[in-house]
Each structure stands twice: as structure tokens, then as C-alpha cells.
Amino acid sequence: MAQQVGQLKAFILGLCGALVLAPVAQAQTAAEPVVAGYARTLPVVAKNGMVVAQEAEAARIGVDVLKRGGNAVDAAVATAFAMAVTLPRAGNLGGGGFMLVHLASQKKTIAIDYREVAPAAMTKEIFLDAAGKFVPEKAQASGLGVGVPGTVAGLYLAHQKYGSGKIEFGELVRPAMLLARDGIVARGDLLTSLQEVKARLDKWPATRAVFQNKDGSALREGDILVQADLATTLWRIFQRGPQGFYEGETAERIVNAVRNAGGIMGTDDLRDYKAVEREVVRGTYRGREIVSMPPPSSGGVHIVQLLNILEGYDLKKSGANSAQTIHLMTEAMKLAYADREKYLGDPDFVKNPVTGLTSKKYADDLRKRIDPERATPSKDIRAGDPLPYESDQTTHFSVIDKDGNAVANTYTLNFSYGLGLIAAGTGIMLNNELDDFAATVGAPNAFGLMGGDANAPGARKRPLSSMSPTMVFKDGQLDLITGSPGGSRIITTVLQVISNIIDHGMNVAEASEAVRVHHQLYPDELRVERGLSPDTISLLEKKGHTVREQKAMGSTQTIQRVNDEIQGAADTRQTGTAAIGY
Ligand code: GLY
Numbered sequence: 313m314a315q316q317v318g319q320l321k322a323f324i325l326g327l328c329g330a331l332v333l334a335p336v337a338q339a340q341t342a343a344e345p346v347v348a349g350y351a352r353t354l355p356v357v358a359k360n361g362m363v364v365a366q367e368a369e370a371a372r373i374g375v376d377v378l379k380r381g382g383n384a385v386d387a388a389v390a391t392a393f394a395m396a397v398t399l400p401r402a403g404n405l406g407g408g409g410f411m412l413v414h415l416a417s418q419k420k421t422i423a424i425d426y427r428e429v430a431p432a433a434m435t436k437e438i439f440l441d442a443a444g445k446f447v448p449e450k451a452q453a454s455g456l457g458v459g460v461p462g463t464v465a466g467l468y469l470a471h472q473k474y475g476s477g478k479i480e481f482g483e484l485v486r487p488a489m490l491l492a493r494d495g496i497v498a499r500g501d502l503l504t505s506l507q508e509v510k511a512r513l514d515k516w517p518a519t520r521a522v523f524q525n526k527d528g529s530a531l532r533e534g535d536i537l538v539q540a541d542l543a544t545t546l547w548r549i550f551q552r553g554p555q556g557f558y559e560g561e562t563a564e565r566i567v568n569a570v571r572n573a574g575g576i577m578g579t580d581d582l583r584d585y586k587a588v589e590r591e592v593v594r595g596t597y598r599g600r601e602i603v604s605m606p607p608p609s610s611g612g613v614h615i616v617q618l619l620n621i622l623e624g625y626d627l628k629k630s631g632a633n634s635a636q637t638i639h640l641m642t643e644a645m646k647l648a649y650a651d652r653e654k655y656l657g658d659p660d661f662v663k664n665p666v667t668g669l670t671s672k673k674y675a676d677d678l679r680k681r682i683d684p685e686r687a688t689p690s691k692d693i694r695a696g697d698p699l700p701y702e703s704d705q706t707t708h709f710s711v712i713d714k715d716g717n718a719v720a721n722t723y724t725l726n727f728s729y730g731l732g733l734i735a736a737g738t739g740i741m742l743n744n745e746l747d748d749f750a751a752t753v754g755a756p757n758a759f760g761l762m763g764g765d766a767n768a769p770g771a772r773k774r775p776l777s778s779m780s781p782t783m784v785f786k787d788g789q790l791d792l793i794t795g796s797p798g799g800s801r802i803i804t805t806v807l808q809v810i811s812n813i814i815d816h817g818m819n820v821a822e823a824s825e826a827v828r829v830h831h832q833l834y835p836d837e838l839r840v841e842r843g844l845s846p847d848t849i850s851l852l853e854k855k856g857h858t859v860r861e862q863k864a865m866g867s868t869q870t871i872q873r874v875n876d877e878i879q880g881a882a883d884t885r886q887t888g889t890a891a892i893g894y
Contacts, residue, residue, distance in 0.1 A: 355879035358893020364869040365709035368890035370394035383476040384711040388719035393488035401728040402707035407743040408462035409723025416716035426466020426587040427774040428459025428745040433576040439751040446755035455575025457744035464557040466587040482550040492543035495536035518736035542739025569735035601785040611780025620675030632816040635851035643682040649833035654695035657766030658774040668698030687856035690836035706797035720781035748775035759800040796866040805866035820881040
């Protein structure tokens with residue numbers, strides 16, 4: 313509910329007891345950050361540290377943590393909590409995600425998996441009707457699609473194991489709690505995104521109560537959005553850590569909301585949730601080392617696979633976004649998405665052929681299937697056989713600190729605002745992540761992605777993701793931190809940022825701005841952002857591609873280390889993004 317700022321204050325003040333509260337105005341009047349639009353082709357430059365995120369206030373909060381002596385993980389935790397308040401369409405407590413943590417002193421990179429998990433009562437057929445046909449509404453618009461949220465557990469694990477030890481977990485929750493209590497100014501992306509999904513949100517009275525004014529009118533530019541229940545939930549986390557979320561009143565309210573929406577989650581599902589560490593996926597590209605997220609994300613595996621295929625071509629010579637470069641990338645993308653469909657799923661349930669899929673020899677085989685002159689129709693593409701070699705939604709932010717520790721974090725509710733349902737009394741927006749399972753063979757999910765048994769729904773299983781927080785290393789030193797939202801387009805977006813930098817010598821701002829293309833096998837169309845020249849499109853069509861222009865893809869938040877400098881670029885495809893350094 314958009315309320316007068318003071319109304320809630322007494323309530324939370326009562327709850328907060330001895331807390332030292334920041335002045336209300338602080339969040340709103342912070343010095344204007346160096347926003348991405350400022351730097352379309354020039355990166356933002358800093359000496360000590362940087363946060364690049366899709367929402368400026370949350371990025372500023374992360375930088376404040378760095379300035380107070382926190383490390384990159386501390387800053388990432390504070391930024392992630394803040395974005396649950398300031399970017400409610402993707403920042404979250406009610407969703408899940410993946411975090412890569414690089415520890416400079418140990419030269420070690422860790423992958424934290426805090427993806428949502430299906431409840432214990434999940435069955436393989438849950439999203440089908442009596443005739444065995446996929447019913448998208450079950451996965452996308454009912455409580456059945458809600459996975460057990462992982463964000464709070466993931467951020468806690470990151471802080472406990474890899475934080476600096478100088479800043480308490482609660483202190484990193486506090487700025488978010490204050491923003492929820494005091495309110496944020498409604499503007500830009502918040503208003504646009506609420507308008508875009510109005511019909512979906514209005515379905516749920518508890519959600520309407522948060523995002524409407526008291527008189528039922530929609531939020532307008534300049535209104536203050538207070539999220540009182542969310543402040544209370546954050547207060548419980550502030551006091552009790554993850555227990556304040558996964559047990560007690562918050563957990564009970566989440567379960568009630570999910571069940572009232574037709575779901576099957578129980579309080580035991582929340583109590584049992586665990587974020588886990590996984591081995592990162594590694595590859596190389598033209599002498600750089602690529603480190604990315606392993607299953608249950610498909611992102612890292614396919615980024616490495618795609619780079620392996622592309623390494624066999626002289627992309628520098630064929631040129632950035634030339635018809636020939638786009639053709640080769642597209643044909644590689646189709647092969648990768650064919651494999652994605654067949655092989656990948658939750659590693660706790662299925663054996664993922666990661667080594668095979670990421671091997672250079674397998675890429676050599678796949679390259680032979682690419683006709684350098686003609687597009688191969690998707691219907692003629694089958695998954696390869698990696699086994700012989702076997703030995704507009706999500707949001708990403710990147711962080712680096714003064715010691716070279718770094719975080720690449722991508723987290724999500726799946727759709728913009730997830731299911732659209734706020735669990736009454738908690739302020740927590742719930743995800744509809746379980747649509748990322750392959751409900752049945754041949755049935756595409758909301759992103760048009762298909763899959764097989766490896767990614768079938770199952771009790772306590774994690775659905776396959778495309779989220780790809782990624783780091784690149786040069787001569788053993790951290791070079792690049794990147795990632796993006798965009799559902800099925802995340803993988804290809806991250807791929808192009810890496811290629812733009814390594815193959816075409818672009819800086820991070822140029823690499824982020826360049827026109828993006830995407831192919832995911834089905835539908836058999838090459839999607840291109842506006843701005844690709846008609847000549848290039850015509851050449852691609854002559855090669856047999858069906859080209860479809862579409863609006864912006866992805867929102868990359870990228871940092872590169874160049875000599876002693878930190879260079880950052882927040883994607884200008886969304887409003888409100890920021891690269892803030894110090
Ligand atoms: N929900 C989109 C993804 O995880 O890939």
C-alpha cells in the first residue's frame with residue numbers, strides 16, 4: 313500500500329527497539345549515482361571497488377558497504393536484499409538464484425546454488441491435465457508453480473562463509489528494511505513494470521493492497537511506495553537470520569498463500585530448504601579462462617560450449633555483428649539449445665554430461681555440422697552426442713572490492729513479479745519458477761524452451777535455469793564479471809558480451825551496447841535487436857535465416873579490470889541501472 317511515510321514509522325519503530333534508524337530522506341536524496349545512460353560507450357571508472365546493478369539505490373547501498381570495509385560478498389548481500397524492495401519485479405526474497413564468489417587471496421571461485429526447490433509433494437504429472445497435456449496456467453499462474461524460495465538461505469550462506477566477518481548479517485539486511493519501512497519514490501522502471509503486468513497482479517487482493525494507493529488508484533510518479541509487511545519480514549530476518557524466514561510466522565504465511573492459490577507447499581518444505589555450493593563450470597576461450605554456473609543452471613555449460621565452437625572461427629576477421637559472424641553464432645546457438653533440451657537437469661537427480669558438453673573435441677564435432685554459408689533448419693537439428701567425451705524477469709549484479717574479491721549474482725522470480733502473488737502479511741512476492749521444469753516432452757515453457765526427462769518435475773528437485781553469472785580470467789587474474797536477465801536469452805547475451813570484448817576489443821560499455829542476436833532452436837527464428845543494418849539482415853536472410861526484429865534483450869551488468877582500473881557498464885536497455893564505483 314502506498315502510504316504516507318510517517319504512518320508506518322511508529323509501528324516499525326516499536327518493532328525495531330534499539331535500532332539506530334537512518335533518516336527517512338537518506339535513501340531518496342543520495343548523490344546522483346553515475347548511471348549507465350551517462351556512459352553509452354565509455355565505462356564508469358573507479359579505483360577501489362564497484363557495484364553494477366539494475367537499480368541504482370541498491371547499488372549505492374552495496375558501495376556503502378564496501379566503503380565501510382565490507383568485502384564484495386557483504387556488498388552483494390546488502391544489494392540483493394535492497395533490490396527485493398527497490399526492484400520488486402525481479403529482486404526478491406520469494407525467489408532464488410545463483411552466486412559466483414571469487415576470493416582473490418585464495419585464487420578460488422565458488423558457485424552458490426540457491427535455486428528454488430519443488431515441494432516434497434511435487435509429481436512428474438503435476439502440470440498436466442487428465443489427457444496428459446501440459447496446462448501452462450498450472451505452472452505459470454497458480455500456487456503449483458511456486459518453488460520453495462532460496463534467496464534468504466543463499467545470501468546467508470554467502471555471508472557466513474565468504475563475508476569479511478566485519479559486518480553482521482543483520483546489518484546487511486537493515487538498509488533494505490529501512491527502504492521498505494520508509495518507502496521508495498515510485499518512478500521509472502517500477503511504474504512501467506507495474507503497468508505492464510497490471511492484469512496479473514490485480515488478480516491477487518494481497519498484491520493489489522501493496523501496489524495500489526489506499527483509494528484503489530494506481531501509483532503515480534512521485535508517490536511513496538511503503539512496503540510495511542515486507543519491512544516486518546525483513547525485521548524478522550534481521551533478528552533471527554534465515555530462521556526468521558523459513559520458520560515461524562513468515563513460513564506459515566507463505567505456505568497459506570501458496571496453498572490458497574492451489575499449491576502444495578508445506579512448512580516442512582521451507583524448514584528443509586538448503587542453499588548448496590557446487591563446483592563451477594570451467595572452460596577457455598582464446599587464452600582466457602571462463603568460469604560460470606554449473607547445473608542446475610544450463611548457463612555455464614552452454615556458454616563454454618558455444619565459446620568452444622566459436623573458437624574455431626576467426627570472428628575478429630569476420631567482424632562484430634557482421635552477417636557472417638551472426639550466422640556462425642546462430643548456428644552454434646541452435647546446436648547448444650538442442651543439447652540443453654536433451655541433457656541437463658538438477659545434478660542431485662540426473663547425471664549431467666558437463667565434461668562432454670564443455671570439451672573442445674565435442675565442439676570440433678559440432679562445428680563440422682555447421683554450414684558456413686547456409687542456415688540449417690531447426691527441424692534438422694538433433695542433440696549431439698557429448699557422452700563419448702564425458703570424462704524481461706531476472707536481474708543480475710556484479711561487485712568487486714578493493715582486494716579483488718568479486719561476486720556475480722543473478723536471481724529471479726521467473727516472470728516479472730513472478731506469480732504476481734504477495735503472500736498476505738509478509739510483503740513477499742512469490743515466484744513461478746517451477747514453470748522452468750519440462751512439464752512433458754515437446755511442451756514449451758513460457759520462454760519457448762523444451763526439455764526431456766532430465767528436467768522433468770520431481771519432489772525436492774530444482775528446475776533447470778539459464779541464469780549465467782560468469783567470470784573471465786586472464787593470466788590467472790580476474791578480468792571480467794558479468795551476467796544478465798532474459799530467460800532463455802541469458803546464455804546468448806552473456807556469450808556476446810564476452811565475444812565483443814575478447815574478439816572485437818570493445819570496452820565493457822561498447823560490449824554492452826552492441827546490438828544483440830538470439831536463436832534458441834525453437835522457434836526457428838533469429839531474433840535481432842533493432843539497429844542491425846538492413847544490409848546485414850538481408851545477407852542473413854539470403855543464408856536462409858528467418859530474421860525477426862524485437863525490442864531489447866537482456867540487461868547486462870558488467871565489470872572489467874583494465875590494468876589498475878575498474879571499468880563498469882550498466883546496461884542502458886533498462887531505466888534506473890547504475891554502475892557506481894569509488
Ligand atoms: N527463470 C528463468 C531461468 O532461471 O532461466
